[in-house]
Amino acid sequence: MRRLMLILAVAGLVSGWTPAQASDEDFWAWLGPQLELADIQHDEIDRWEARYRRRHVELEIILQRGKDFLYPLAMAVRDRGMPLEIALLPIIESHLDPTAVSDQGARGLWQILPSTAEHLGLKHDWWSDESADYLLSTRAALNYLEYLHDRFGGWLLALAAYNAGEGRVWSEMRRLNRRGDAFDLWTMRLPVQTQVYVPKLLGLARVLRDPHGVDLPALTTRRSFTRISTDGPLDVAQIADLAKLSVEKVYRLNPQLLRWSLPPQGPYTVYLPIESSAAFRHALAQMSDNQRRKWYRHNVASGETLSLIAKRYNSNVNLIEALNGLKSDTIKVGQTLVISDHEWGMGRATLNAARQRGRLDFAPRPLKAGYHQVAQGESLWSIARLYGTSVDKLRSHNDLNPRSPLVPGQLLRTGTTDGRHKVFYTVRKGDALSLIAQRYKVRVRDIQAWNQLDSSLLKPGQTLELRLPANSG
Incomplete structure (x- = not known):
């Protein structure tokens, strides 16, 4: 790990997000000839290329929503002399959704796990998550991939290690070496997800290099x-x-x-x-x-109340409660409070991070009929219930095996013509789940499932996610 940190520390000093001179050259024409790993031949790569061409609508939706990131990503990769296929990894990892969070806690465009993020120097605290920062996460991911390339001696094994973990790939290399067997990506015993990871990337690269039959979004080599x-x-x-x-x-x-x-x-x-x-x-x-808003950090002392603290900082109790996520005015000795001296703009920028992120859906909506975008916390079972189908049918429609993970932002074929879209409803005084369900023609138990509600109790100001048929308001 010391070697990893030294390499990453040195790389961090010389790497950055280099702005390119603005031009109106077609991005896809610029990118295609530089995709050289796509020349590698293997049956599994052929299979993934065919799948992307067959299901091009899903790819088109992903590229459309994340098109602003593609040129900066490609330039960051090219500036390091790395294969440009690596710039396509966020399409595989997060479907180009920088707010994506996996069930394992991997975050951002590059789906960096919290433990890896810490080693890569990415910070995550109450205020911000650098794993979701375009520049910082890209710099960290490319630093890590360069380290993996140096350790394993090639890009295919580096990519496999990025997915499976370097320990898993290293152990497999040692096993094959002890047996005297030659080793490469295709002979290693790796997790199913990793076995398809690199072929999936290279199949995608082939399609983008020769996009016949695919409606790529208009995109130039100009930073936005x-x-x-x-x-x-x-x-x-x-x-x-x-x-x-x-x-x-x-x-x-x-x-x-x-x-x-x-x-x-x-x-x-x-x-x-x-x-x-x-x-x-x-x-x-x-x-x-x-x-500018003035910020303070205050450690609660014995005998203090929120009203006394608010008066000291020329603030108010409601603001302090909102800033610190307090549900009442009860505080404890030793508790740390974030305090501001005024509430300029508080009504326009929400305090709830999950609610704010949920409001910003990076996919075009409503989705085309027959598709569903996976939300945080969803499972194949809950999605199957939503569309009146079965888990087995969802797996069949999407070529998923029982070990295939779902990633927030992922698009699934539902096998139905029931296209749905999300709306966010703010609960008002007098609202009840039954009234909201009746108004939007959905079921109470579905609202509870979509919002992970344990009861039917609602509070004014609470935000509910609703998933409505595409032809509804």
Whole structure:
């Protein structure tokens, strides 16, 4: 592990997200000739190429929703002299959804596990998750892949180790070496998921190199967003106002933000559309220090109450409760509170990270009839119930084996013509599950399943996810 950390530390000093000169060259024409690993021949690669061509609609949806990331990813890979197929890994890993979280806790475009993220220097705290940061997660993933390449001596084994874990691949290499057998990706005994991982990537690369029959989204070799320093913490609502964007747009470009503000202790950077960057920088330069929200950390002492603490910091009890996720005004000695001196913009940037992320659906909606996008916590059983089908039929429609994991953002064929889309409903005073179910023509037990509700009790202001037929409002 020391060797890994040394390599990654050195790589981190020299690697970055290098902006390319803007141009209007077609991205796919630029990318295709540079996909050289796609020349590798194997029956399993042929099978995955055929599958992608046969199910091109799913691929088209994924590429459409994540098209803004593809050119920056490709440039980051090319600048290191790595095979450009590696820039396609987020299509396999997360379906180009930077908010994706797997059942094992892997996060972001590159689906980096928390334990790996820690070794790679990616931070995850109450304020932000660097595994979901475009630049930082890409830099970390490429550092790790370069390390795996150096350790295993080739890109195919490096990719297998990225999926299965370097320990698993190393153990298999040692086993084959003890027997005196030659080893490569195709002769190793690896998990089923890993056995198809590299062929899946290379089959995809073949399709993108020769996309006949696939309707690729229009995309040029021009970056659509840039990273800007804010020289201090800012509310998401403030950022939106300065850049003349919606709060939702800011969150969409900054999935690393788990709250309503940049972290009080930094980093003070934000991703914004290039066309908004000049106006943002100009407006930011005009902002005085007292217009920025002031943050404090307070350790509760014996005898203190929220009202006394609020008065001390010129804040208010409701704001302190909201900032700290408190359900009442009860606090404990030694508890640490985050405090602000005013609530500018609080009504426009939600405090609940899960609710905010859920509101930002990276897939076009409604989805085309016959498709379902997997949400966090869903299983094949719950999806089968939603569409009135069976788990076996879902597996058959999607070529899934019993060990195939579901990834949030993944698109599944349902085998039905019942296309559904998500809406988010805010509970109002007097609402009941039965009334909401009747209004939207869904079942109470389905609302409970979609929102993991243990009872029928609702609170005003609570957000519910509803999945409605495509032809409904």
